[in-house]
Structure formats: C-alpha cells, structure tokens
Amino acid sequence: MxxxxxxxxxxxxxxxxxxxxxxxxxxxxxxxxxxxxxxxxxxxxxxxxxxxxxxxxxxxxxxxxxxxxxxxxxxxxxxxxxxxxxxxxxxxxxxxxxxxxxxxxxxxxxxxxxxxxxxxxxxxxxxxxxxxxxxxxxINPGFMSQVLPLALTGLGARIDHVYLRECSDFAGNPSRAVVTGTMGLGRSPGDYRQMIRPFRAFQEQSFAESIHLVAEGLGLRLDDVEARDEIAAATSAFDVAAGSIPAGAVAASRWTFSATIEGRPVIDMECVYKSDSAQLLPWGDPGVVLRVQGHPEYVVRVEEFSNGxxxxxxxxxxxxxxxxxxxxxxxxxxxxxxxxxxxxxxxx
Missing domain, CATH: 3.40.50.720 (NAD(P)-binding Rossmann-like Domain)
Structure with missing residues (x-):
C-alpha cells in the first residue's frame, strides 16, 4: 500500500x-x-x-x-x-x-x-x-553538511580535520524577499548588520546542530563551536534577477563555524552567499567542497547543482x-x- x-x-x-x-x-x-x-x-x-x-x-x-x-x-x-x-x-x-x-x-x-x-x-x-x-x-545546512561528510569520512584511516564549504549563487533567484529580505544582499552595510541579527542566531543554531551531528558520527565530544561572519561590498553596481545591487551595498556574506577539542580545530564549516559569483571572485566558486585531512587526504567537489x-x-x-x-x-x-x-x- x-x-x-x-x-x-x-x-x-x-x-x-x-x-x-x-x-x-x-x-x-x-x-x-x-x-x-x-x-x-x-x-x-x-x-x-x-x-x-x-x-x-x-x-x-x-x-x-x-x-x-x-x-x-x-x-x-x-x-x-x-x-x-x-x-x-x-x-x-x-x-x-x-x-x-x-x-x-x-x-x-x-x-x-x-x-x-x-x-x-x-x-x-x-x-x-x-x-x-x-x-x-x-535545507542549508542539510544533506551537504551532514550526510555527505559522514559518508565520505568512512574513507579515512586517520582523520585530523574535516573542512566543508558550501557556496550559493543567488544571481538567478528572482525573489527580492529572499535575496534582500532574508539574505540581506543589496542592503547597505548598516541596514544589513541590523536586520541580520535574528538570522545570525538561526544560522549559528542550525550549523551547530550539523557540526555536533558530524562529531557524534565520528565519535567526538566537542569543547566549543565558534561562529563568525563577514561581508563583502559591491565595488560597482550590477543587476541580478531579484533587482539591482548598488555600489557599496552588501554583495556577499561568509559564515564560518569552527569546532575545537582542547583548542585544536577538528571540524570547520563555511557557508558563502553571493549575489552574483561572476561579480565576486573571492571566497570560492558556487558548489560544495569537502576536504578531509589525515591518512589518506582527499578533496571532493560538487561543482554543479542545477536546483538546490x-x-x-x-x-x-x-x-x-x-x-x-x-x-x-x-x-x-x-x-x-x-x-x-x-x-x-x-x-x-
């Protein structure tokens, strides 16, 4: 049935x-x-x-x-x-x-x-x-930040560090409510810092869950998870599907979450949101990168994902x-x- x-x-x-x-x-x-x-x-x-x-x-x-x-x-x-x-x-x-x-x-x-x-x-x-x-x-975090690293760490004979970066490109997203209202892209830096406070708390909670889930799967008990975020401003104005990104406005944000044991980083996750990756080259290309350091060491990339x-x-x-x-x-x-x-x- x-x-x-x-x-x-x-x-x-x-x-x-x-x-x-x-x-x-x-x-x-x-x-x-x-x-x-x-x-x-x-x-x-x-x-x-x-x-x-x-x-x-x-x-x-x-x-x-x-x-x-x-x-x-x-x-x-x-x-x-x-x-x-x-x-x-x-x-x-x-x-x-x-x-x-x-x-x-x-x-x-x-x-x-x-x-x-x-x-x-x-x-x-x-x-x-x-x-x-x-x-x-x-959603984000989700499969890419939880299931993917857990599955691929099964290849490690010794694991020293796990790093995951997910970069999203919003150039083709037509929703102004999402691109500017939720992500804050296109806002002035001052407006962004004010409106992002609730989102910051949600991000930190969500990624903390992902990191602790991965840690549990690896048999680790973490001492701390530190969160940081930063922004990049547009050097000149450009248009995306959701509207215009003025010069000086927030064009991208990067969130990093670092888990440590006895002061040593063991799991790092990075989440990058770009209004248009063609305009903003720093912080990596759209897609997912998983890097496992230890023995053996390997890097896995998901370079194209047509609809996340x-x-x-x-x-x-x-x-x-x-x-x-x-x-x-x-x-x-x-x-x-x-x-x-x-x-x-x-x-x-």
Whole structure:
C-alpha cells in the first residue's frame, strides 16, 4: 500500500516536494496545509501546476491533525527566524507527532540535543504519545553538511580535520524577499548588520546542530563551536534577477563555524552567499567542497547543482519510507538506513 503523506506548506521547497509526491506511485497525498488564505480550498494539483487530485488545501491546522496519514513533510519557513513566535515549529511538530503522524521537517531539528534537554523531552514525549518518529532533513545546512561528510569520512584511516564549504549563487533567484529580505544582499552595510541579527542566531543554531551531528558520527565530544561572519561590498553596481545591487551595498556574506577539542580545530564549516559569483571572485566558486585531512587526504567537489531547493525537497521526500519504518523517537541520519532516490528513477 502507498504511504499516505500530508504536505505542510507549499512555498519554493514545499511546492517542489508536493510535485514530487504527486509524481511517485509509492506515495498517496492525504492532505495539504497552506499558510496563504488565497491557496486554501484550491486543489493540490492546481497549486503544484499539475492535474487536479481531488485533495483540497486547507489553512486550518485542526483539519490536518484530524486526517489519517502516515507522515507529514513539514516545510514552512522556519519560525525561529521568520516569525515573532520562535517556538511555533516545535509546537506544530509535537502536535503532529502526538496525533500519530511521523514528521520529516526542513526547519531544523537535525540534532535537537545540541539545543536543550527540554526540547528533546518535548519531542520525545510527543513521539511516545503518537508512536511516531521525527527526522530533521534540513535545507542549508542539510544533506551537504551532514550526510555527505559522514559518508565520505568512512574513507579515512586517520582523520585530523574535516573542512566543508558550501557556496550559493543567488544571481538567478528572482525573489527580492529572499535575496534582500532574508539574505540581506543589496542592503547597505548598516541596514544589513541590523536586520541580520535574528538570522545570525538561526544560522549559528542550525550549523551547530550539523557540526555536533558530524562529531557524534565520528565519535567526538566537542569543547566549543565558534561562529563568525563577514561581508563583502559591491565595488560597482550590477543587476541580478531579484533587482539591482548598488555600489557599496552588501554583495556577499561568509559564515564560518569552527569546532575545537582542547583548542585544536577538528571540524570547520563555511557557508558563502553571493549575489552574483561572476561579480565576486573571492571566497570560492558556487558548489560544495569537502576536504578531509589525515591518512589518506582527499578533496571532493560538487561543482554543479542545477536546483538546490528541488534537491532539498527530494531528499525530504526520499526520507519518508525510512522514517515511517523507524522506531518511535527523534531520528538523525546516524539512525536511519542510507536514504537514496529509490522510486525516483524514470526509464524511457
């Protein structure tokens, strides 16, 4: 029988997940939750740009909780950054878990033990009530900063240091709300420093979870994770899909997260956001670089990724069978079988 899935939120990532769910025979869409009243009542197929399904979207969380489903792909913009109610995602996820629905989310929760014992207790109690599991699949950080380094460190006979850099190019992103509103690119340095404060807290929390997850997979107990960020200004004005980047405005940002044991760096992660990589040569090219120092030493590069948001959505959907089959409780990529694109292959 197909796995019955509810899609929670239908933005850029959630919409891609919805289209993936509707294209795969191993899943059956059970419901759709939308934040926008304009989408409420519309057919899920219409929202996804596909033929009608007979499933109407709702903006009423109680309707979603009452549905019979195996799993919820929970993919709103994270409340910890995008709302004045940072606890909202936790409350929603706990309610979904307690109602008997497994949850795969892109709002964090990849390693809740990094945050607090209280958070872990709330989530575990909800899982126990519903006999369900929670998996934080992540967007950024996510697969590239968690699963990829964990898998490839299996090649090391001795590991001295793990370094990962992910560089994103926003030149083709048409959303001014994302490029300037969320990332702060195109703002004056003064405006950027003021608006980035909530994002900084969210970034530090998210990457701390990733680093501690990788450390746990390597059998390490970290002493500290230090976070730093810096910006680069545009030397001249240029245009991107989301609008103009004025001369002197913030054109890129770089975030670095360094984990140490007894004062020695063991894991470093770097995240670079560029408004246009063709205009900004420093801080590396778009893509992902993983460097493992030790014996042997090796570098792995992911140089091209045509649509990272679709990839994040697909990884979340592909995780559903493993999460539904898992024992109740908080699950990480250390607990689950290797998540692959099984069911996504198309021949002919």
């Amino acid at each position: 197909p796995i019955r899935v509810i899609q929670w939120a239908t933005g850029s990532v959630g919409g891609a997940a919805l289209r993936t769910l509707l294209s795969r025979t191993e899943f059956e869409l059970a419901g759709v939750y939308v934040h926008s009243p304009a989408k409420a009542g519309r057919d899920a197929g219409e929202i996804a740009g596909l033929p009608d399904t007979g499933i109407r979207a709702t903006d009423d969380p109680e309707e979603i909780l009452a549905l019979d489903a195996d799993c919820v792909t929970h993919m709103p913009l994270p409340s910890a950054y995008f709302t004045d109610d940072p606890d909202r995602d936790t409350r929603v996820i706990c309610a979904l878990l307690a109602s008997g629905k497994n949850v795969v989310t892109t709002t964090g929760f990849s390693h809740p033990r990094t945050q607090s014992p209280e958070l872990v207790q709330r989530l575990e109690e909800a899982c126990a009530r519903g006999k369900t599991s929670l998996y934080g699949a992540g 948001l679709v990839g994040a959505a697909a990884y979340t959907v592909n995780a559903i069978p493993a999460v539904c089959a898992a024992a109740p409780g908080i699950r990480t990529c250390l607990d689950l079988p290797l998540i692959t694109g099984r069911g996504a292959v198309r021949l002919g």
